[in-house]
Amino acid sequence: MALMPELPEVETMRRGILPIVGSRIVDVSRPRSSKKPITIAPTLPTLRRRAVGAKIRDVGRLGKRVVVHLDRGEALIFEPRMTGLVLLSDPPTAEHLRLQITLDGSQHHQLLYWDRRGLGSVRLLPSENLEQQWADRLGPDALKITAEQLAERLGQSRRAIKVALLDQRAVAGVGNLYASEILHLAKIHPARPCNELCPDEWKAIHAAMREVLRLAIRHEGSTLSDGTYRNALNLAGGYQNHHRVYDRAEERCLTCRRAEIQRVVQAQRSTFFCPACQPQRR
DNA sequence: CATATGTCCTGAGAGC
DNA sequence: TGCTCTCAGGACATAT
Numbered sequence: 330m331a332l333m334p335e336l337p338e339v340e341t342m343r344r345g346i347l348p349i350v351g352s353r354i355v356d357v358s359r360p361r362s363s364k365k366p367i368t369i370a371p372t373l374p375t376l377r378r379r380a381v382g383a384k385i386r387d388v389g390r391l392g393k394r395v396v397v398h399l400d401r402g403e404a405l406i407f408e409p410r411m412t413g414l415v416l417l418s419d420p421p422t423a424e425h426l427r428l429q430i431t432l433d434g435s436q437h438h439q440l441l442y443w444d445r446r447g448l449g450s451v452r453l454l455p456s457e458n459l460e461q462q463w464a465d466r467l468g469p470d471a472l473k474i475t476a477e478q479l480a481e482r483l484g485q486s487r488r489a490i491k492v493a494l495l496d497q498r499a500v501a502g503v504g505n506l507y508a509s510e511i512l513h514l515a516k517i518h519p520a521r522p523c524n525e526l527c528p529d530e531w532k533a534i535h536a537a538m539r540e541v542l543r544l545a546i547r548h549e550g551s552t553l554s555d556g557t558y559r560n561a562l563n564l565a566g567g568y569q570n571h572h573r574v575y576d577r578a579e580e581r582c583l584t585c586r587r588a589e590i591q592r593v594v595q596a597q598r599s600t601f602f603c604p605a606c607q608p609q610r611r
Numbered sequence: 612c613a614t615a616t617g618t619c620c621t622g623a624g625a626g627c
Numbered sequence: 628t629g630c631t632c633t634c635a636g637g638a639c640a641t642a643t
Contacts, residue, residue: 333635333636333637334637335637365620393637393638408637408638409637410619410620410636410637410638411620411621411635411636411637412620412621412637413637425621444620445620445621445622446619446620446621446622446637447619447620447621448619448620448621448636448637448638449637466638466639486613486614487613487614488613488614492614495636495637497637497638504636504637505635505636505637506636553635554623555622555623555635596614596615596616597615597616597617597636598635598636599634599635599636
């Protein structure tokens with residue numbers, strides 16, 4: 330089971346690298362260990378020219394991206410996609426280390442981007458109105474959106490609620506793992522069409538979304554069986570021990586203790602749910 | 612316009 | 628044992 334950094338994992342990365350705020354970038358390099366380079370935009374020499382000497386002003390998050398704001402009006406955007414990690418300590422392996430940012434003036438000497446599968450990217454973009462730059466691709470953050478906004482943005486859709494929750498233009502931050510967990514807590518069947526959900530059900534989904542994400546952040550995200558996801562100090566998260574449906578197919582439901590968790594495929598992604606807790610019809 | 616599908620990538624695990 | 632094949636799902640491009 331692969332890692333998939335979603336909002337809680339990316340938020341954990343963000344919090345983990347906060348100690349670098351105030352330090353200065355003295356070098357940016359691409360280690361030789363990475364064979365096929367990830368996307369670095371603009372090019373590495375340009376990035377080095379613009380970033381070296383800059384001071385780190387703040388660390389934010391934009392959906393599933395970590396944003397490192399520099400004091401020169403630009404920001405480094407780390408997008409981990411499937412297997413990317415933003416680290417202060419040594420990476421899981423020397424192989425797949427994609428970018429090394431050397432720092433001065435911090436107890437940590439480096440900020441690293443490691444990515445086993447290399448689907449992620451690092452970009453340098455203007456710090457100003459970053460949200461607007463992503464406005465056509467990112468909806469409100471999952472922890473900031475209101476229940477009314479959520480219902481408004483998805484209420485007319487004919488898509489299954491599980492599929493719709495993965496649409497970053499609707500709400501930013503939810504991915505495949507947490508979508509299943511959220512709908513289980515909300516007691517909503519994942520195949521229910523959005524346009525057949527009533528206001529109370531949207532409220533339940535919204536409340537469950539906040540609860541699951543908040544708890545997952547408290548446990549520093551989910552490290553699945555392949556062990557890929559780590560926090561900024563290369564330590565595993567703990568929320569996988571609290572999953573109630575994800576990757577638990579054929580196990581007895583921990584909530585009702587009667588039915589077996591089922592796995593189905595929606596939009597080429599696995600969905601896990603309890604047929605007793607999450608009935609098809611209400 | 613809304614929604615669906617194809618694509619990239621690596622390594623774990625299945626099956627023979 | 629060692630090979631080949633499938634699958635995991637982020638975001639975006641392209642197709643319907």
